[in-house]
């Protein structure tokens with residue numbers, strides 16, 4: 001199976017699937033599922049794959065394995081090549097190695113009984129905006145809605161990454177009064193008005209926030225500015241985009257409060273994008289079982305992932321995948337073969 005695992009990975013990286021162009025890779029996975037005799041639901045370019053009897057079993061817990069089919073746009077000079085026990089290709093780490101593991105598991109458990117009922121979810125448009133994400137419509141299907149636990153095979157270098165930070169964007173709007181810059185006393189400078197706030201923001205630093213025994217780092221940063229005015233004009237409007245990454249255990253309402261606190265009434269606040277944090281689900285029986293069987297490092301997930309989307313729908317999930325997080329979205333992305341084999345073996349053993 002190890003040879004096949006790598007063969008699938010090479011096939012997957014040889015199918016371009018930059019976000020928005022997932023049809024070909026979805027067709028490939030669909031054909032694979034059909035050839036193995038699995039049942040599946042196709043929703044646009046996303047697939048929910050399961051064994052027929054899965055729908056009937058109620059004495060076993062159902063575990064989902066989750067992977068996105070798309071990649072970011074990028075360059076790879078060695079696409080599909082194996083060099084020094086590494087498979088190169090766009091998406092090799094993020095996250096076609098995870099998809100290859102899922103395919104090999106499908107094959108492995110085609111006729112073999114598994115301790116949990118398995119549902120394989122391949123979906124489109126992960127690398128884009130929150131609202132267009134291909135996982136969202138799949139959450140209407142009972143097969144997905146009723147999952148007891150989900151492993152997302154995003155790149156984690158075979159560590160178990162729990163929870164994930166939420167993220168929000170806020171426009172902090174400072175208003176002044178327009179005037180000629182030679183006579184500033186006739187106006188009110190909106191940029192200058194932001195100085196106290198910017199000082200507080202730059203002093204915010206990295207804040208450690210411990211939740212359920214896992215330490216997350218909260219950060220708040222100005223990432224863009226906008227203004228109305230010109231070289232010789234006292235600006236009457238200055239807008240700072242603030243991106244806040246907040247810890248699991250905090251609701252969006254609490255995160256909003258943190259922003260208001262820092263603004264301290266100095267400006268208007270408009271929230272433009274709100275993504276919740278992911279639940280830390282260390283008490284989920286499937287995860288308890290998993291961590292008991294394998295001595296794997298448990299780490300916080302510092303970035304936002306679809307684990308949070310599942311949390312919103314009441315589904316517990318963690319990230320556990322073979323790819324290297326440091327290789328995600330890199331030029332000449334690769335994944336070490338050893339990582340892919342290890343990830344597959346752990347899942348194989350766990351489900352057997």
Ligand SMILES: [Zn+2]
Pocket residue numbers: 068094095126154155
């Ligand atoms: Zn990814």
